[in-house]
Amino acid sequence: MRDKLKIGYFADGPWSHAAFELLINDSSIEICFIVPRVDSNDTVLKDYSVKYNIDYLKPVKINSQEFYDKAKNYECDLFVSMSFNQIFRSRIINLPRLKTINCHAGKLPFYRGRNILNWALINDEREFGITVHYIDEGIDTGDIILQRTFPITDEDDYGTLLQVSYQECALILYDGIKLIQKGGVKPIFQDSIHKIGSYFGQRKEGDEVIDWNSTSRELFNFLRAICKPGPMGHTTLNGELLKINRAQMIDGAPTYKSINGQILGKTDNGYLVKTGDSMLGISEIEFDGKLKVGDRLGT
Numbered sequence: 401m402r403d404k405l406k407i408g409y410f411a412d413g414p415w416s417h418a419a420f421e422l423l424i425n426d427s428s429i430e431i432c433f434i435v436p437r438v439d440s441n442d443t444v445l446k447d448y449s450v451k452y453n454i455d456y457l458k459p460v461k462i463n464s465q466e467f468y469d470k471a472k473n474y475e476c477d478l479f480v481s482m483s484f485n486q487i488f489r490s491r492i493i494n495l496p497r498l499k500t501i502n503c504h505a506g507k508l509p510f511y512r513g514r515n516i517l518n519w520a521l522i523n524d525e526r527e528f529g530i531t532v533h534y535i536d537e538g539i540d541t542g543d544i545i546l547q548r549t550f551p552i553t554d555e556d557d558y559g560t561l562l563q564v565s566y567q568e569c570a571l572i573l574y575d576g577i578k579l580i581q582k583g584g585v586k587p588i589f590q591d592s593i594h595k596i597g598s599y600f601g602q603r604k605e606g607d608e609v610i611d612w613n614s615t616s617r618e619l620f621n622f623l624r625a626i627c628k629p630g631p632m633g634h635t636t637l638n639g640e641l642l643k644i645n646r647a648q649m650i651d652g653a654p655t656y657k658s659i660n661g662q663i664l665g666k667t668d669n670g671y672l673v674k675t676g677d678s679m680l681g682i683s684e685i686e687f688d689g690k691l692k693v694g695d696r697l698g699t
Contacts, residue, residue, distance in 0.1 A: 404430040405581045408476040408496070410462070412437040414562075415483035417444050418570035419503070424452055426574075428581065432474040435460045437485050463489045471495060478580060481535065482573060488535050498580055500535040502542070503573040505565045507549060508533060509590035509597030512540035517561045519600045520552065521625035524617065527551050528561065530568055532576035534587065539599065543587035545576045554649070557624035610635045612661030612698050616649060616675040623647040623682075632686070635661070635697045640689060642697065646670070648681035661697040673697060 407423065409416075409431050423429050433455040434445055440458070449456035460467050468491060479500035481488070493500045506516040507529025520528040527549045534542035550564055579585050590597060608631040610619065623633045623644055632643040648670075655677050664672040670683030671691060685691070 404428055405478060405577070406430050406432050406474065406476045407577070408433050408435070408471060408474060408479045409482070410435045410479065410484040410486075411445060411482040412440050412442050412485070413483050414566050415503075415505075415569055416442075418567055419482055419573045420445070420448055422570055422574040423577070424448070429577070432476055433457050433471075435462065435484070462486045462492055468492060468495065478577065480573070480577065482569070487539075488537075490537055493535050493537070501545065501576065501580070502533055502535050502540075503569050503576075504531045504533065504540050505529075505569060506531060506540065507547065508540055508544060509594050511600060512597060513600035514602035516600060517558060517565065518603055518625045518630065521556070521558065521561070522621050524621050525552055530565065530572050532572055533590075541590060541597075543589055545579060545585050545587060546572050547588075548572055557627045558630050559627060562629070605631075608632065608634045610644070610698065612673070613676045615677045616653065616680045619675055619680050620647045620649050636699060637687065637689065637691070637695055637697055638699065640687070643686040644682050645684035645686070646682065648683065650679055650681055653678040659696065661699070663691060663693050663695045663697065665693055 405428060407429060409420065411420070411434065423431055431454050434449050435457045436442055436445055438459045446456060448454065472495060476496045478496050478498040481500065481502040488500055506512060508531040511520060511529070517528065529547055529549045531547045532545045534545065536542040548568065550568065552561070608626050610633045614622065624647065626633060627645050632645045635642050635644065650672070658674050660674050660676055662674045664674055664679055667681055670681055670685065672679050673682055
């Protein structure tokens with residue numbers, strides 16, 4: 401038995417920083433190298449590599465023969481992925497004796513894929529999950545090591561879920577690694593939870609455009625799902641771009657048909673806008689022009 405668990409860390413961004421700090425402060429764990437995303441601008445991980453004298457390998461094609469030969473020399477026990485964006489193939493997955501694991505901010509086998517926090521809000525979920533799982537050659541389909549869930553309320557948005565995720569991903573990843581280190585993993589097969597699960601594609605430019613024919617609840621969820629630090633909701637007024645960062649449900653608003661997207665009135669912090677079924681409050685607006693009652697958004 402080795403004195404230390406030797407880890408190769410494939411990571412990037414804020415998701416990976418708190419986890420790194422937990423790992424580096426554990427005397428029974430050694431981080432042998434850090435592999436960031438090829439296009440990474442993460443100076444924090446780079447600074448960590450200098451501070452702790454850890455090899456920083458960039459750029460890396462993880463499934464290449466060159467990297468396989470280099471990684472083999474480290475004799476790692478475990479590869480760990482946190483917010484990494486390359487697909488691991490079988491040969492590299494199985495190189496460490498304890499295989500390769502990933503931390504995913506989704507309640508597997510549901511919410512596989514990309515931009516999961518945004519999609520959870522858009523789908524009006526009442527909770528979201530974080531899962532540590534073994535990597536296989538599928539997308540987020542490997543056996544579950546640990547999973548925890550966290551509530552979503554109407555006060556939450558993309559920003560608040562991010563802050564929870566940054567901290568909780570680190571904790572559950574660390575706990576999962578310690579479980580592996582102690583030989584205590586009882587893997588859960590994902591198809592024992594659900595045979596199919598669900599998968600979500602990456603959100604791209606254009607997905608932030610508001611459809612005012614949607615219901616008030618759908619629009620509320622949509623706008624809080626892409627608020628800052630996301631792109632915000634985009635609409636137009638007389639051909640000019642208008643961005644919306646916040647929305648508020650209106651208690652007791654009636655259901656009726658009218659002109660969807662029309663500004664119905666002013667509020668203390670914004671405006672009322674007609675939706676597909678009722679009305680919605682909007683606020684924190686970025687627009688170069690002036691808004692007035694009767695204007696039609698989306699035109």
